[in-house]
Amino acid sequence: MKIKNRLSLYFTLTSAIIFFIAMVIIFIAFTSLVKTDFYNRLLDRAKVASQLYLKADEISADSLGRVRTRYLKQLPGEIIRFYNNKNAASFIKDKQQYWSNKVIETVRKRTEIEFAEGDHQTVGVYYHDNQGDFVVLVSAVDFQGNQRLNDLVEIMSILFVAVICGLFLISRWFAKKALEPIDDVVEQMQQVRASNLNMRISEGNGKDEISRLAQNFNRLLKHLENTFELQQSFVTNASHELRTPVTSIIGEIEVALHKSRTSKEYEQLLLSVLGDAARLKETITGLLELAQVDSSYTQAILSPVAIDELIWELNEYWQKKESKNRFTVNVVQLPEDPDKLLVAANKPLLLIALNNIIGNAYKFSDDKPVRCELYADEKTIRISITDEGVGIPMDEQEKVFESFYRASNVKNYYGSGIGLYVTAKIISLFNGTIRIDSPAQKGTVVTVEFSR
Numbered sequence: 001m002k003i004k005n006r007l008s009l010y011f012t013l014t015s016a017i018i019f020f021i022a023m024v025i026i027f028i029a030f031t032s033l034v035k036t037d038f039y040n041r042l043l044d045r046a047k048v049a050s051q052l053y054l055k056a057d058e059i060s061a062d063s064l065g066r067v068r069t070r071y072l073k074q075l076p077g078e079i080i081r082f083y084n085n086k087n088a089a090s091f092i093k094d095k096q097q098y099w100s101n102k103v104i105e106t107v108r109k110r111t112e113i114e115f116a117e118g119d120h121q122t123v124g125v126y127y128h129d130n131q132g133d134f135v136v137l138v139s140a141v142d143f144q145g146n147q148r149l150n151d152l153v154e155i156m157s158i159l160f161v162a163v164i165c166g167l168f169l170i171s172r173w174f175a176k177k178a179l180e181p182i183d184d185v186v187e188q189m190q191q192v193r194a195s196n197l198n199m200r201i202s203e204g205n206g207k208d209e210i211s212r213l214a215q216n217f218n219r220l221l222k223h224l225e226n227t228f229e230l231q232q233s234f235v236t237n238a239s240h241e242l243r244t245p246v247t248s249i250i251g252e253i254e255v256a257l258h259k260s261r262t263s264k265e266y267e268q269l270l271l272s273v274l275g276d277a278a279r280l281k282e283t284i285t286g287l288l289e290l291a292q293v294d295s296s297y298t299q300a301i302l303s304p305v306a307i308d309e310l311i312w313e314l315n316e317y318w319q320k321k322e323s324k325n326r327f328t329v330n331v332v333q334l335p336e337d338p339d340k341l342l343v344a345a346n347k348p349l350l351l352i353a354l355n356n357i358i359g360n361a362y363k364f365s366d367d368k369p370v371r372c373e374l375y376a377d378e379k380t381i382r383i384s385i386t387d388e389g390v391g392i393p394m395d396e397q398e399k400v401f402e403s404f405y406r407a408s409n410v411k412n413y414y415g416s417g418i419g420l421y422v423t424a425k426i427i428s429l430f431n432g433t434i435r436i437d438s439p440a441q442k443g444t445v446v447t448v449e450f451s452r
Contacts, residue, residue, distance in 0.1 A: 003175075003179060003182075004172060004175040004176050004179050005172065005175075007171070007175040007179075008168055008171040008172040008175050009168075011167070011171040011175075012164060012167050012168040012171055015164070015167050015171075016160075016164050016167075019160065019163060019164070020160065023156050023160060026156075027149075027152065027153070027156065030149070030152060031149060034142065034145040034148060034149060035116075035121065035142075035145070037145070038121055038140075038142040038145050039114045039121060039123055041075070042075075042114070042121060042122070042123035042138045042139070042140060043112075043114075043123050043125070043138075045075065045078070045080070045123075045138045045140075046080075046123050046124075046125045046136045046137075046138045047125070049080050049082075049136060049138065050125070050127045050129075050134075050136055053082060075140035075141075076140060076141045076142075076143045077119070077120060077139075077140050077141035078138070078139070078140040079098060079120075079137075079138070079139045079140070080092060080136070080137070080138050081098055081099060081136070081137045082134050082135070082136055083099075083104050083134060083135040083137070084132055084133075084134055085132060085133055087101050087104050087105075087135075090134065098137075099124075099137050103124065103137070104124075104135050104137075106124070107124035107125065107126050107135045107137070108126050108133075108135060110126075111125075111126045112124065112125050112126065117139065119141045119146075120139045120140065120141055121139065121140065121141075121142060122137060122138070122139040123137070123138050123139075124136070124137045124138075125137075181204060181210045182210055182213075184202065185201055185202075185210065185213065185214055185217070188201040188202065189201060189217065192221065197221055197224050197225040197228055198225055199221070200218045200221065201214050201217060201218060202214065203215050203218065223429075226425060226428065226429070245276040245277070245280040246280065248272075248276045249273050249276045249277065249280075252269055252272055252273055252276075253269075253273070256269050302344045302345060302346060302430070303344070303345075303346075303347070304342040304343070304344060305342065305343050305344075305345045305347050305350060306338075306341050306342055307341050307342075307343055307374065307376065307381050307383070307450075308331070308334065308341050308374065308376075310347070310350065310351070310354075311329055311372060311374050311383070312329070313351075314329075314351070314354055314355070314358065314372070315327060315329045315372070317355075318358060318370075326367070326368075326369045326370065327358070327369070327370050327372070328369065328370075328371050328372070329371075329372045329373075329374065330371065330372070330373045330374070331373075331374050332373055332374065332375040333375050333376060333377060334374075334376050335376055335377055335378055337378075340376060340377075340378055340381075340452075341376055341381065343381060343430060343432075343450050344430065344431075345430040346429075346430075349426045349429070349430075350426065350430065352422070352423075352426060353422070353423040353426040353427055353448075354383070354385075354423075354448070356419040356420065356422060356423045357385050357420075357423060357446045357448075358370060358372075358385055359419070360387075360419055360420065360446075361385055361386075361387035361389065361444070361446075362387070363389075363413055364387065364389035364390055364410055364413060364444070365387040365388045365389030365390075365443065366389070368387065368388040368389070369388065370385065370386065370387050371385070371386045372384070372385050372386075373386070378452075379451060379452050380449060380450070380451050380452070381449065381450045381451075382447060382448070382449045382450075383447070383448045383449075384445055384446070384447045384448075385445070385446045385447075385448075386443060386444070386445045387443050387444050388443045389443055389444060390409050390410065391409070391438040391439055391442055391443055391444055392407050392409070392436060392438040392444055393407060393408060393409060394438075394439075396408065397436045397438060400417075400420050400436070401420050401421055401424040401434075402417075402421060403417070403418060403421040404417040404418060404421070405417045405421070427448055430450070431450070432448055432449060432450045433448070433449050433451075434446065434447070434448050434449075435447050435449075
């Protein structure tokens with residue numbers, strides 16, 4: 001069953017229950033009102049009967065006429081009895097005593113009572129007169145009141161069915177209007193294919209559950225897009241990047257084996273092979289990092305990582321790897337709350353990203369000093385790594401984040417062009433940003449930023 005139909009049924013069922021309870025309450029109240037009104041009419045009849053039979057000798061003829069006129073019209077199923085002190089019927093013959101002595105005595109005791117006997121409603125009144133003390137009992141069937149109740153039930157039944165049908169149609173219309181954005185989202189989702197993972201669905205105003213659904217789906221698409229890009233890059237470029245140094249090594253060795261060489265020629269050959277092997281090692285390392293990032297896009301476990309502690313770990317590592325004082329850390333500002341230094345990330349991957357930046361800084365600055373600055377406030381964490389290297393041409397600063405791209409001024413440096421590509425993917429995975437500020441020949445500043 002579609003959600004719009006299910007919502008309509010739930011709303012209609014809830015409304016029907018509430019409406020039914022309200023109608024039952026109204027019916028009970030109206031029934032009580034009708035019965036009370038009829039009891040009052042019976043009480044009036046009892047009083048009129050008392051005046052007619054017991055006071056006839058005390059009132060004028062005109063008054064008695066008016067009383068009789070009022071009393072001429074009988075109620076449906078009307079029964080009137082007068083009982084004296086001995087519980088015997090008076091004025092109106094009663095061969096088989098209609099009411100029991102118990103009822104008569106109850107009237108004497110309570111002065112006035114009302115009760116129901118099947119379809120009949122009965123009123124009993126204790127009346128004191130100069131002729132004696134009498135119990136007057138009047139009973140009748142409220143055909144008119146019962147008809148009103150039947151009419152009320154019929155009207156309420158028709159109204160109930162009409163209102164429930166109306167509520168279902170109205171609720172379905174509202175449900176359809178409310179769920180139209182979901183239909184739009186589903187329609188857009190159906191257009192997503194492996195070939196267009198860069199497509200994004202509309203997120204609306206960003207304030208309701210549907211917008212949250214769209215945002216999360218777009219986030220999933222982004223992860224899938226990155227994963228596919230990584231896989232395609234790995235498959236497309238790995239063979240080429242691995243084949244080149246291996247082919248070079250094989251070719252140089254085959255040439256060397258073709259004829260005898262001098263010691264100096266063999267030394268040059270080994271140096272050339274060593275360079276190709278170093279390039280091959282770096283390419284393999286980059287591809288392994290790429291594969292690790294690829295895997296982490298689908299199964300990376302994120303946990304709070306303290307950025308200040310991570311920076312000091314990097315400081316200890318690079319000071320051991322390089323000579324002391326060639327890697328320096330400068331803490332510009334830290335927030336008072338230590339929790340503001342936490343970033344939801346995968347620590348090993350984040351270390352790979354920052355180590356790639358620092359490694360490039362040393363490589364392209366010919367091992368000159370590298371500086372790391374940490375700035376953090378209530379909303380932002382910023383890590384800046386500065387070198388004194390050859391820099392990156394302005395028009396190529398965005399391209400260096402592409403896979404296997406190398407800037408035009410670093411062709412003399414070994415490398416594969418994977419490091420910054422992997423780094424950018426890792427930073428993006430943790431919802432961070434990376435940017436480069438690099439005037440040519442004046443060093444490079446790589447800034448990584450995480451915003452809350």
